[in-house]
Amino acid sequence: MPLEPFSKLTSRTLVLAQENIDTDQIIPARFLTTTSREGLGKAAFYDWRYDENGRPKNSSLFNGVDPATHQILVGGPNFGCGSSREHAPWALLDFGFRVVISSDIADIFKSNSLKNGLLPVSVDEQTHRQLLAAPGALVTVDLEAERVSIDGAGETAFRIEPFARRCLLDGVDPLGRLLSQMPAIEEYEARHG
Amino acid sequence: MKPQSLFDKLWSRHIVAYETDEAPAVIYIDLHLIHEVTSPQAFAVLEERELKVRRPDRTFATLDHSTPTLPAASDGRRPFTTKEAEEQVAALIRNCDRHGVDLLRLGDPRRGIVHVIGPELGLTQPGKTIVCGDSHTSTHGAFGALAFGIGTTEVGHVLATQSLLQRKPKSMRVNFSGAVPRGVGAKDMALAFIAEIGADGGQGYAIEFAGEAIEALSIEGRMTLCNMSIEAGARVGIVAPDEKTFAWLEGRDFSPKGADWDRAVADWKGLATDEGAQFDRDLNIDVSNLKPMITFGVSPDAAAPVDGVAPDARTEIERLAAEYMRFTAGERFADASVDRVFIGSCTNSRLEDLRAAAEVMRGRKVKRGVVTLVVPGSEAVKRAAEAEGLDRIFIEAGAQWREPGCSMCIAMNGDKGTPGDLVVSTSNRNFVGRQGKDVRTVLASPATAAASAIEGKIADPRPYLQETDDAA
Structure with a gap:
């Protein structure tokens, strides 16, 4: 599947400051019986957004957040820890997010996000604190330059694994790279049986 | 030659293409375990792209996550929690049938949780690379296998190519010294270790568990400990294979037999970390006074x-x-x-x-x-x-x-x-x-x-x- 290309985005942030936001919070396991990757946005952070009767919670940080204008999710440290479910980035993307920013993003979640066009940006702790303290800030994430700026002020560098970055900028499915390696894979199999 | 760690050896043995600045390494996958929750969307991509499962013989599926634990009714029907859960199980059966993948169905005497049946059947072996769309795949590291959890896109990559694009992680050795008191076991060691380094302390690392308390652990105990590596953020947790490992695996359904077994064991004995191998981080945990742990x-x-x-x-x-x-x-x-x-x-x-x-x-x-x-x-x-x-x-x-x-x-x-x-x-x-x-x-x-x-x-x-x- 071709990736939706990502180069630069300016949008407002939704801040979920809690540390260790695990993928069970991002999408509870009861929504994982699906065989599709579509339409999971309604399940994103479901138990944070809705009460036991399915009514929106008054206390939800998602209230009043327009997914069209708040495409950047800022999370506390160790965002996306826990289960390897790719349903987590699928749900966040379907909800409307294109970028997740934290000081510290869990490995499997990061890998899954990159493969789906959700940009996982790890920033230094000072920038992270600044973002956590300013919910709704207008943030620009530039993947080409690998820089993030807040409310037009200051610029901080971030780094995305170069191959994943190239795939995102060009909208290229990384499976193509593996398929192009087929002669080497066959040769490996011939050597190792 | 430079002394190598167990992880270095596992990694270098499976390189199909070396890592460069521009691209990750291509790593060959010896065993791909599959279950009903994280595979349907991967099979769907395969079919969209008109690809086949490259190595059905290196792919093995079981039913565990959505599966009822109450017995079947007298008419044979299983008490699935929802229609959708039942359909998810049916989808895995269809996908495995279509692609010629072995599947342990409901009622199969070998069926069980993916990380229990892999070792039990002898599919899990020292020296192998093992992946599964499940973060607790680190469990298989207990045998000296390089095993880690992947997402569904990567499940598709392995189905199509039997390979993955991966950057080599950093290395950490956690030495458990001392002997655990009675009533204290692997789970307590795991919780103490996670409390020590934190839920993100292992992020970016492959961890080797070593030391006298690890040598003293049973194979089951080592599985418990390696299983919990991901709760410290580490995708990989491994233990060097030893005589206990070999004794545990000998004679299992998929373990090598006869002369192949002897050759395999001789090879596996060379996997342990060399004297003087370097790690990016070293940590010691003394378990002599460890108590039963809870969260x-x-x-x-x-x-x-x-x-x-x-x-x-x-x-x-x-x-x-x-x-x-x-x-x-x-x-x-x-x-x-x-x-x-x-x-x-x-x-x-x-x-x-x-x-x-x-x-x-x-x-x-x-x-x-x-x-x-x-x-x-x-x-x-x-x-x-x-x-x-x-x-x-x-x-x-x-x-x-x-x-x-x-x-x-x-x-x-x-x-x-x-x-x-x-x-x-x-x-x-x-x-x-x-x-x-x-x-x-x-x-x-x-x-x-x-x-x-x-x-x-x-x-x-x-x-x-x-x-x-x-x-x-």
Whole structure:
């Protein structure tokens, strides 16, 4: 599947400051019986957004957040820890997010996000604190330059694994790279049986 | 030659194409394990692109996550929690049939939790690369295999090419020194380790567990410890294979036989970390005075000795966690009432785990009102436990003896707590809502979970084991 290309985005942030936001919070396991990757946005952070009767919670940080204008999710440290479910980035993307920013993003979640066009940006702790303290800030994430700026002020560098970055900028499915390696894979199999 | 670690050796043996600045390495995958939850979308991509499963002979599937643990009705129908769960299982059956992949169906005497059946069948072997769309794939590292969890896109990559694009992670060696006291085991070591380095302390690392306490651990115990690596953020947790490993694997269905076995063992003996190998981080944990451990928060690193008290919340997040768990600072864990107990999951559902729980429950009764589920990890574990009469001990104590599956660990098959319940669980995650909405999870060893079922409070298992010793 071709990736939706990502180069630069300016949008407002939704801040979920809690540390260790695990993928069970991002999408509870009861929504994982699906065989599709579509339409999971309604399940994103479901138990944070809705009460036991399915009514929106008054206390939800998602209230009043327009997914069209708040495409950047800022999370506390160790965002996306826990289960390897790719349903987590699928749900966040379907909800409307294109970028997740934290000081510290869990490995499997990061890998899954990159493969789906959700940009996982790890920033230094000072920038992270600044973002956590300013919910709704207008943030620009530039993947080409690998820089993030807040409310037009200051610029901080971030780094995305170069191959994943190239795939995102060009909208290229990384499976193509593996398929192009087929002669080497066959040769490996011939050597190792 | 430069001394190499176990991880270095596993990694370099599987390089198809070397890592460069521009691109990750291409790593060959020897064994791909599959289950119903994280595979359907990967098979769908394969079909969209008109690709085949490249190596069905290196792919092996089981049913565990959405699978009921209550027996089939008299008409053979299984009590699936929803139509969708049943359809998900049907989808895996269809996909495996279409692509010629071996699948352990409901009713297969070899079926079980993916991380229990891999080792049990001898599919898991030292020196192999093993992946699965499941974060607890690190379990197989207990055999000296390079095993890690992947997402569904990567499941598709492995189905199509038997390979993955990967950057080599950093390395960490965690040395466990000393000998654990009686009543303390691998789960307690895992929780102590996670509390020590934090839920993100292992991020970006492949961890090797080493030292005298690891050598002393059984293979089941090593699996429990490696299983929990991901709860410290590390995708990989490995232990060097030794004589225990070889003895455990010999004669299993897929283990090499005859001269192939001898050759394999000779090869596996060379996998251990060389003297002088360098690690990016070295850590020592002395287990001589380790106590049975439990968790009191909503992240696995919030762990403390079972005979202790709830700590003060140092941050707003810890205050919220304490509020959710309903622990007040200074409150003895032993005073917390327990509503449910779950003994099972890929962390603690093997025969040794069930024996440890049965040792505590033998001749005793579960406290009235405490719903206690004992869920064996596989059909083979179930048969072995029943052959020893463990099922009778659990049933006579008042616990439920279930069919194999993931059950209350992920709580997506209908097995879950009711809002507000405090569950003492031998699983791996105490996240908010993991075992049901507003359910409070306390992670513990099988012995601690069993003692808690008996007392109806969070309980230290050591007095029970002491009594057994005195009686003997």
